[in-house]
Amino acid sequence: MHPTDFTLRGAIEALNEGLLTSEELTRAHLDAIQALNPQLNAYVTVMADQALAQAKASDARRREGIAGPLEGLPLAIKDLFCTAGARTTAGSRILENFVPPYESTVSGNLLRDGAVFLGKVNLDEFAMGSSNTTSSFGPVENPWSRANDPDTRLVPGGSSGGSAAAVAARLALGATATDTGGSIRQPAAFCGIAGIKPTYGRCSRFGIVAFASSLDQAGPVARTVEDCAILLRSMSGFDPKDSTSADVPVPDFAAACARGVKGLRIGVPKEYRLEGTPPEIERLWEQGLQWLRDQGAETVEISLPHTKYALPTYYIVAPAEASSNLARYDGVRFGLREAAKDSDLKDLYERTRAAGFGPEVKRRIMIGTYVLSAGYYDAYYLKAQKIRALIKRDFDQAFAGVDAIVTPATPSAAFGMDEKQDDPVTMYLNDVFTVTANLAGLPGLAVPAGLDAQGLPLGLQVIGKAFDEETVFAVGAAIETAADFRALPRLRAGV
Amino acid sequence: MTYTIDGKTGPWELVIGLEVHAQVTSQAKLFSGAATAFGAEPNTQVSFVDAGFPGMLPVINRDCVAQAVRTGLGLKAQVNLWSRFDRKNYFYADLPQGYQISQYAHPIIGTGAIEIELQDGSTKTIGITRLHLEQDAGKSLHDQHPTKSYIDLNRSGVALMEIVSEPDMRSPEEAGAYLTKLRQILRYLGTCDGNMDEGSMRADVNVSVRKAGEDYRTRCEVKNVNSIRFVMQAVEAEARRQIEVWEEGGEVQQETRLFDTARGVTRSMRSKEDAHDYRYFPDPDLPPLVLEQSWVDQLKASLPELPDARRARYVAMGLSPYDAHVLTLEKETAAYFETVAQGRDAKIAANWVMGDLFAAINRTKTSIAEPPVKAEYLGTLLDLMKDGTLSGTLAKAVFEAMVETGKSPGAIVEERGLRQVTDTGAIEGIVAGVLAANADKVAEYKSGKEKLFGFFVGQTMKAMQGKGNPALVNDAVKKLLS
Numbered sequence: 001m002h003p004t005d006f007t008l009r010g011a012i013e014a015l016n017e018g019l020l021t022s023e024e025l026t027r028a029h030l031d032a033i034q035a036l037n038p039q040l041n042a043y044v045t046v047m048a049d050q051a052l053a054q055a056k057a058s059d060a061r062r063r064e065g066i067a068g069p070l071e072g073l074p075l076a077i078k079d080l081f082c083t084a085g086a087r088t089t090a091g092s093r094i095l096e097n098f099v100p101p102y103e104s105t106v107s108g109n110l111l112r113d114g115a116v117f118l119g120k121v122n123l124d125e126f127a128m129g130s131s132n133t134t135s136s137f138g139p140v141e142n143p144w145s146r147a148n149d150p151d152t153r154l155v156p157g158g159s160s161g162g163s164a165a166a167v168a169a170r171l172a173l174g175a176t177a178t179d180t181g182g183s184i185r186q187p188a189a190f191c192g193i194a195g196i197k198p199t200y201g202r203c204s205r206f207g208i209v210a211f212a213s214s215l216d217q218a219g220p221v222a223r224t225v226e227d228c229a230i231l232l233r234s235m236s237g238f239d240p241k242d243s244t245s246a247d248v249p250v251p252d253f254a255a256a257c258a259r260g261v262k263g264l265r266i267g268v269p270k271e272y273r274l275e276g277t278p279p280e281i282e283r284l285w286e287q288g289l290q291w292l293r294d295q296g297a298e299t300v301e302i303s304l305p306h307t308k309y310a311l312p313t314y315y316i317v318a319p320a321e322a323s324s325n326l327a328r329y330d331g332v333r334f335g336l337r338e339a340a341k342d343s344d345l346k347d348l349y350e351r352t353r354a355a356g357f358g359p360e361v362k363r364r365i366m367i368g369t370y371v372l373s374a375g376y377y378d379a380y381y382l383k384a385q386k387i388r389a390l391i392k393r394d395f396d397q398a399f400a401g402v403d404a405i406v407t408p409a410t411p412s413a414a415f416g417m418d419e420k421q422d423d424p425v426t427m428y429l430n431d432v433f434t435v436t437a438n439l440a441g442l443p444g445l446a447v448p449a450g451l452d453a454q455g456l457p458l459g460l461q462v463i464g465k466a467f468d469e470e471t472v473f474a475v476g477a478a479i480e481t482a483a484d485f486r487a488l489p490r491l492r493a494g495v
Numbered sequence: 496m497t498y499t500i501d502g503k504t505g506p507w508e509l510v511i512g513l514e515v516h517a518q519v520t521s522q523a524k525l526f527s528g529a530a531t532a533f534g535a536e537p538n539t540q541v542s543f544v545d546a547g548f549p550g551m552l553p554v555i556n557r558d559c560v561a562q563a564v565r566t567g568l569g570l571k572a573q574v575n576l577w578s579r580f581d582r583k584n585y586f587y588a589d590l591p592q593g594y595q596i597s598q599y600a601h602p603i604i605g606t607g608a609i610e611i612e613l614q615d616g617s618t619k620t621i622g623i624t625r626l627h628l629e630q631d632a633g634k635s636l637h638d639q640h641p642t643k644s645y646i647d648l649n650r651s652g653v654a655l656m657e658i659v660s661e662p663d664m665r666s667p668e669e670a671g672a673y674l675t676k677l678r679q680i681l682r683y684l685g686t687c688d689g690n691m692d693e694g695s696m697r698a699d700v701n702v703s704v705r706k707a708g709e710d711y712r713t714r715c716e717v718k719n720v721n722s723i724r725f726v727m728q729a730v731e732a733e734a735r736r737q738i739e740v741w742e743e744g745g746e747v748q749q750e751t752r753l754f755d756t757a758r759g760v761t762r763s764m765r766s767k768e769d770a771h772d773y774r775y776f777p778d779p780d781l782p783p784l785v786l787e788q789s790w791v792d793q794l795k796a797s798l799p800e801l802p803d804a805r806r807a808r809y810v811a812m813g814l815s816p817y818d819a820h821v822l823t824l825e826k827e828t829a830a831y832f833e834t835v836a837q838g839r840d841a842k843i844a845a846n847w848v849m850g851d852l853f854a855a856i857n858r859t860k861t862s863i864a865e866p867p868v869k870a871e872y873l874g875t876l877l878d879l880m881k882d883g884t885l886s887g888t889l890a891k892a893v894f895e896a897m898v899e900t901g902k903s904p905g906a907i908v909e910e911r912g913l914r915q916v917t918d919t920g921a922i923e924g925i926v927a928g929v930l931a932a933n934a935d936k937v938a939e940y941k942s943g944k945e946k947l948f949g950f951f952v953g954q955t956m957k958a959m960q961g962k963g964n965p966a967l968v969n970d971a972v973k974k975l976l977s
Contacts, residue, residue, distance in 0.1 A: 088549070090549070098549065100548070100549065101543075206550065210549075241552060242554075243555065243780060244782060321776075328548075328591060332591070372776055381776060
């Protein structure tokens with residue numbers, strides 16, 4: 001077995017049994033990156049020297065009998081997490097040369113637990129996008145391709161496209177990601193891997209470049225549900241440096257994966273049966289529910305009546321917060337500065353932001369600025385906040401009767417890099433099944449469940465109660481087991 | 496009598512409201528752990544949060560919240576157990592985040608009131624509209640380089656209380672008295688040091704004018720006035736400008752103005768049309784600020800005595816309202832007075848503090864915070880007078896010696912042998928000598944020139960180098976002359 005084909009859990013066992021060292025494991029991944037990254041463009045920055053040094057240090061710790069929960073495991077870090085001394089770009093030209101002197105809490109937690117960082121992975125610029133085509137560092141290619149059209153390059157989804165593509169192509173055992181409207185779950189589904197956006201407040205946002213503060217949440221992507229559970233446990237925890245971080249205990253998520261679903265009530269929201277959803281996605285959804293019934297769960301139809309307002313609500317709230325969060329990129333203190341010889345302050349701002357931000361980021365800044373403007377605030381931002389409260393209430397009421405909700409993860413399989421690029425609104429529809437969990441702050445897991453007619457992976461989503469990731473993992477693991485998803489992307493390391 | 500300014504068309508009334516920005520006295524900034532000391536080297540008290548670095552998040556400083564609550568309680572204002580922070584968005588080089596975190600819609604403190612004292616002895620109540628917490632911005636320095644501006648972020652993120660008054664003031668004097676009283680209360684509470692020259696307190700002055708009986712006319716806001724005297728001048732200058740505009744058939748436009756202290760006039764800064772759209776919205780990085788009533792009660796129970804209460808107590812101790820007012824103006828003065836008056840006659844203590852001590856402070860250019868004579872020593876001095884060790888004259892001499900040497904009154908009395916002589920035999924002996932040496936005057940006295948009594952007393956005291964007990968000397972002179 002090639003070292004890059006290990007699951008995270010498998011690698012932990014192999015390292016524990018001395019079958020290989022972290023250095024070997026890390027070197028295998030660095031070799032794979034060297035071989036495939038020129039095509040996939042998943043990594044923005046490869047930290048080969050640092051990774052090998054970390055791996056050697058990890059092996060030394062292990063020899064001394066010290067081993068953290070993630071000891072020696074090579075991971076990829078989404079380039080939205082600040083990493084001390086290592087360039088952090090947020091996929092944007094405006095931070096092209098930004099080297100933070102501090103470590104994000106989440107990446108710091110992973111280092112604390114012994115992880116090795118292979119490098120920083122690509123993303124949509126400032127995490128704004130669903131195809132990883134808005135990155136200033138070029139698009140990421142999905143390692144999967146259509147059986148009957150292998151030459152069309154597909155998107156990996158976004159914004160965590162680099163994270164998902166790297167993990168699917170065996171360029172990392174797992175990766176950090178972030179999810180504001182679906183940025184973990186949609187790329188995980190597009191790349192045939194698992195990914196969880198935990199409850200808002202579960203992971204600290206400290207040191208993560210902000211997109212929309214009330215929606216942003218970090219989470220892992222990995223090739224199995226259990227691997228996600230292992231990573232999430234390390235990433236989670238109360239952080240006094242983030243006022244929205246939750247002071248709640250972090251359970252053993254991996255243990256919950258084996259709980260089974262016997263006796264659980266699974267909600268099936270009727271509003272998620274959208275017109276125009278491909279029949280194979282409808283079929284996969286029904287199949288997933290049947291698998292759960294087969295394992296002793298009960299499925300019940302539920303109603304989330306405000307679902308249809310979720311996407312427009314999201315596209316008001318998220319840009320509003322983003323327009324404010326991105327004001328700090330002004331060329332004054334760090335990052336790109338564009339100025340002419342005679343530039344005054346306003347000219348410096350205009351030149352810097354015009355050159356530093358790409359079109360999608362500019363679009364969202366303008367939308368956000370507009371919806372917060374005097375005279376429009378009540379009609380847009382305030383109304384959106386009210387609807388957000390109603391969406392949250394929908395879930396509260398539904399969860400009074402069910403333990404988890406299962407839906408499709410995305411309305412389609414991965415699409416071509418040239419598709420859906422003309423109309424931003426078409427692109428926004430990618431998030432239709434996922435934004436609700438962000439608006440309500442709930443955990444959502446994407447799990448690969450099958451393939452479409454073109455041989456592309458499709459995922460299902462499990463949504464849980466706030467801070468009940470354990471049930472989400474149990475349901476996700478049950479689907480994973482039944483689906484027995486073994487398909488592999490065309491392009492991957494170790495073949 | 497309503498204060499008015501006479502224009503060509505007759506008298507005009509003034510309507511004044513103040514927005515005071517008071518820097519919260521605290522070790523750390525409102526949302527970061529960086530220090531707040533005044534006068535540090537530029538950009539040495541800046542955390543990554545204050546500099547608006549990517550991924551940095553604000554975390555509220557509990558001490559700053561406590562200070563705001565204390566201030567609210569001191570202003571007899573409503574404490575809102577639920578308040579919220581909003582973002583005020585605008586671009587400026589010394590505003591690192593691109594927004595200021597402030598409590599726009601839901602302030603921590605609601606309505607309250609301040610009683611001000613006026614020159615004529617009357618008092619007036621000025622309403623407080625609200626108090627909210629917000630971050631200060633950094634400082635732009637445009638005069639350090641011919642083509643560049645420099646930015647100092649030491650102030651960036653420092654906690655400010657914005658205290659907004661009702662438009663209840665009607666004269667420059669009332670505006671000055673309001674600021675004086677507000678500053679006094681803040682200093683008593685220890686929630687703001689009130690140092691206007693260091694910028695820890697500054698005022699935005701809202702002024703409009705009107706004819707008697709009218710509703711409010713359009714107001715203008717004079718920004719960032721940094722002394723009580725300038726506030727009073729700015730009120731008058733702006734009122735006169737507005738009167739002129741109205742009287743020339745014009746209309747006052749709502750705008751933001753600056754006070755030119757050198758020329759004593761206000762200048763337009765920006766009109767309403769150029770006003771920023773600040774796009775306020777709730778800061779998603781900060782949950783609502785929720786206070787426990789029990790915590791507020793604890794703070795209330797631990798509030799120091801405030802100026803009004805202290806003044807009333809001094810009057811009850813027997814001081815005149817004027818003395819009580821003067822002694823409570825600065826809390827350091829009151830503290831000094833209390834130490835001196837502790838277990839002693841309050842009126843005598845007040846006289847010494849306001850007389851000899853104030854004079855010594857002026858003469859030696861010191862301050863009540865670092866007084867030329869320790870309060871404990873002045874107290875001992877009063878004790879030495881009371882027990883007869885020192886006469887009034889001797890006490891003055893000892894006081895001056897204390898100013899010069901900083902020594903205790905006991906030490907000075909011992910060193911210089913200034914102890915008052917109360918031995919009647921000894922006194923009578925000296926009086927006898929004085930009378931013998933002035934036989935002619937004794938004869939004049941006895942023939943009816945009774946004014947000479949004081950002469951004999953004076954000569955005796957002189958002979959005793961002032962150490963004779965005055966009452967005993969009097970008695971002895973009287974006795975030997977009869």
